[in-house]
Structure formats: C-alpha cells, structure tokens
Amino acid sequence: MAAPTKDRPQTRIQREKQDLILDAALGVFSVHGFRGTTIDQIAEAAGMSKPNLLYYFSSKEEIHRRLLEGMLDLWLDPLRELDAAGDPMPELRSYIRRKLEMARDFPRESRLFANEMLQGAPHAIDVLETELKQLVDSKAQVIESWMTAGKITRTDPYHLIFSIWATTQHYADFDVQVRVVLGKDRGGEGRFEDAARFLENLFMDGLRPKAG
C-alpha cells in the first residue's frame, strides 16, 4: 500500500492522494484496459510524477486490484437489494431502474468491468465463481419462487438477469454509439429517462402474468 516505514495509521495526505490516484486510474483503465494503460498516464491524470505515484501504490497491478474490488461490490449492490419479501413486479422494476442509474452515475466503473470481462476476467474470475455465482443463484431462486406463486410469468430467471444487465450496462459501455445513433436532439441527458421508460415497459410486459 502506501509506504510508511512502520504500519502507522494513514496520514491525511495518504488518504487524499490514494483516492486521487484511484480516481485517475479508473478513468484510464476503464478506457484502455489493463495492458493498454501506463502508469505514466495515470500519474499525469492524477497530477503527479510516476515515482510519486509508486510511493502510494507499489505496482500497476495493485491499483487495478483495488479498483476492481471496490467496483464489484458497488456493482452487485442493486441485485442484493432485490427483496424476496417484496412485491415481485415493483421489485423487478426497481432493480432495472437502479441498474440503469448505476450505468448513468458510474459509467467508468461499468467500463472497467466490461474491460475485465472482455479479457476473460483474468483478475476477477475468483470473485465471479464464488460471490457473484452465489448471489445470482440465490436471487434466481427468489425469482423462480415468484413464478411458482404465479406473480410473474414463467421464464428463465438467469437469462432474465443477463438481459437486465446487458440492456442497462449498454448505456454506459456503448455510450458513444448510443449518442451518435440518437443524434444531438435525443442523445442528451434525457436519453436515460427514455431508456428507463423503454426498459421498464419491455420487461414489465414480458413478465406480467398471462391469463391461462
């Protein structure tokens, strides 16, 4: 971590600079991926010299690891909040809205995650296989219980979760494309409201219990 000779509590400067570095690094990693990012780029974005940056983090790997950890936690929060005791349709609607808000408010985190996936999750595979899988399994079971109870239409809960992930994160990861295609008139800030309306309708129509 930082580099005090003994393990004292962190100083004010240490906390501030580490946050500054992580923020700068998030911007670079999320665009260029791990291999494509240089320490110099991060250092410049953080407004300091490379050796100075390396005083706070011992390697590029360490910065990346810290970012990935913090991000995965944030990223799974909306799914954790899906409440088995809640009303199914509003619960799923809220989940979609929260995921879309994350894409809007934390696009860099979304892209960092996307980059890691594209590379085959070399740094995150362990977390995926344990934490993520368990969480998704348990929530898939919740969704299935709602189906069994006839509260929502029967479908594949895993692929349902995948498509909620895919559609919401798309607005962060493919932001350029979305803006270009919508054009300057519709590609502004309002695009997230439009997306929210569209996605809620799409999934609610797909999940509303059918007669028979």
Place this chain on the structure above:
Amino acid sequence: MAAPTKDRPQTRIQREKQDLILDAALGVFSVHGFRGTTIDQIAEAAGMSKPNLLYYFSSKEEIHRRLLEGMLDLWLDPLRELDAAGDPMPELRSYIRRKLEMARDFPRESRLFANEMLQGAPHAIDVLETELKQLVDSKAQVIESWMTAGKITRTDPYHLIFSIWATTQHYADFDVQVRVVLGKDRGGEGRFEDAARFLENLFMDGLRPKAG
C-alpha cells in the same frame, strides 16, 4: 498493404499470410484492445516473426483498420436484412435470432467492436456517424411504420434496437460471466438455444399489439 516492389497482383502466399495475420490479430485485439496489443503478440499467434509480419502490413494501425472495416460490415448485415415489406413480428424475431447467431459464431468480432466502443470509438467514429446512423435511422422508420399500422405495439424503435444489440452481444462480450453464472451444467453449448428462446419470448411479448 503487402510489399511487392511494383503493384502486381497478390501472390498466393500474400493472400494466405495476410488472412493468417488478420485472424491472429483479431484474437489479440479483441481481448487486449488496440493499445494493449503488441505486434509481437500478433506475430507469435500467427506463427511468424515480427519483421515478417511487418512485410505484409506496414503498421499495427493498418491491421486494426482492416479488421474494423471488415467487421463493421459483417456486424450490420442482420439489420440491413430487416425487411420493410416483411411480416413485422417474424422479421423482428429473425433479426434477434440472426444477431444472436453472430454473437455465437463471431465472438471475437463482437469483442473487437466492444473494445472500440469502450474506448469511445476513436477509429470508428466516422463510420458510426455516417453509415451506422443512416442505417439505424432508416430501420427505425420501418419499425415506426409497423407501429403506425398497428402491427406491433408502440414503443421507442431506437431503444428497441439498442436492447436487441445489448442482449445478444452480451453472450459474446460477457461470455466468461455467462458461463460462470450458468455453471457447468447449463453453461455449455446449449446456452445459446436457451438465450434464443428467452430473448424471442421477451421481445415478442413486449411487441405483440395490445388490445385497445
């Protein structure tokens, strides 16, 4: 391009090696992105030395450009095939199926595109602003005409296209995650059939014209 002293027709070896290089480069670029890829990596994947590779392509940029061009064409084909004169519901169903087949059969191309998008499309922005935008605009109009005719339910055609892109490409770009979450029992080859069934249902339910 290659490097004959005069501009003669390409030799057999030139065609073969260029294809070999492009194939190898696709594998590397799609995982590590442009900056994260080295010529040496590509050369090794193609089973030749770096100077030998540079005999066929004058720079890393050139290889990347060639790949991106070829890919964008392939990538937009399914949308081009969407036929205004066809029956709306089956047309859209086919579009979804074709896009999913592309994700299954050309995952590297999908990831190459995703990488380019994550970086803000530095090499593809022109094509997006012209070719892609025009194509999507025209197909969005087709979809709107179907809505006006009452053949499908009224919704936002642009966000509809986005969500078809997002959900289908997800199975290529986030393949690791999909496999991990589905586990070894359901993460095998059958996952694409399951996805197809799910996605066709989801979108068909969302688009089926409602009474009133």
Place this chain on the structure above:
DNA sequence: GGGAATTTTGACCAGTTGGAAAAATGTTAG
C-alpha cells in the same frame, strides 16, 4: 536449371515502459 522476384531472417534502433534507489524537501508532534 537459372535468374528475377518474393519471402524470411537477424541485427539493430530510438522511444517507452514498469519500477528501484537515493537524495532533497515538507510536515508535524513534542
């Protein structure tokens, strides 16, 4: 088979990269 053209190789280069070491400068608690 032989000469011309093509393909491959090996040596090389200048710039970049991740990172180490140590000296110089700041900060802060007593």
Place this chain on the structure above:
DNA sequence: CTAACATTTTTCCAACTGGTCAAAATTCCC
C-alpha cells in the same frame, strides 16, 4: 525549534515497444 517521519523529485535501469534495413533463403516462371 527541531528531530523524526512523510513526501517528492531526480536519476537511473533493464525489458519491451513499434518499426527499419540489408542480407539470406526461398519461390516462381521461363
């Protein structure tokens, strides 16, 4: 104020990077 510690800068390095070049090896066509 000052000693102990924290921070920053300067200098450096070995490995890697994209790319060049001339020579050697191979292929092709008559």
